[in-house]
Amino acid sequence: MLDDITTMVLPTLPPGWVQLVVRASVVGRHSEASAGVLMPDRTTVRWDFPPDVWELFQLLRKGMHVEGLGSWVGFSYVLDPPHEWSISYNRDEAPVFQVAPTGLDYATENRWFPRDPETAPAWFRVGLARAQG
Template identity: 30%
Template sequence: MKYDALISLTTCRTTVTRDEGTTERIDTSKDVTEMMFRLRDKMHESGKGTWYSAEYTITPPGSFNVDFDYDNPPSFPFEPDPRTFYQDLQQYPRRFENAPEWLNEKIRSAIAIMKQEKEQKGSEEGTTG
């Protein structure tokens, strides 16, 4: 199972590999995705942030492995709005030295968008007075 998340976006893809080597995507239950959302929230460490992706592998008869990725961007079928990364960072703060460069770029883009929106709103309010 591969789970990717930001504060308001999540994707969860579950793939089963059969004994003969074939693979099949299956639906992931809502309970599992909610559990992963809560886990991401609970794993936040002050200054370190939280992870963006988790890969959970179960190998019969009973072993498993979980990898949490704190450093690479989450994978979505579309490019999220930079403001979503900003909101995620507000919810799960991390120190500058713990922020990868791709995240810093997203935050700079988000700040530029919000500044432009604020300036545009201010100029619109100035013309309606």
């Protein structure tokens, strides 16, 4: 699936690009992402996700769910010319957000990607507790 994502991304990049970096955090329905393209003069230009690319990342997230452990809550995708990609996932560390997810977002996350209480990280248990009032 990451090769498909890369194939969709490549034609959207500006001429002469040096590197694309995409970072995202997600809990339930709450998601935040940033993306920038490094240019030859070392400046960074903004890059907007094509909607189909974000959908593929969500399918990837669904496919990476591990029963009792949930799925990733963040990733960093790096693309270098001509089409070399790398990706790292965050399943256990608290994701970084500009605006914090709500308790409902944590409840939704746990419904979609259940985590066993004994393996859920403390930050996740705190978020779930907010959902329960």
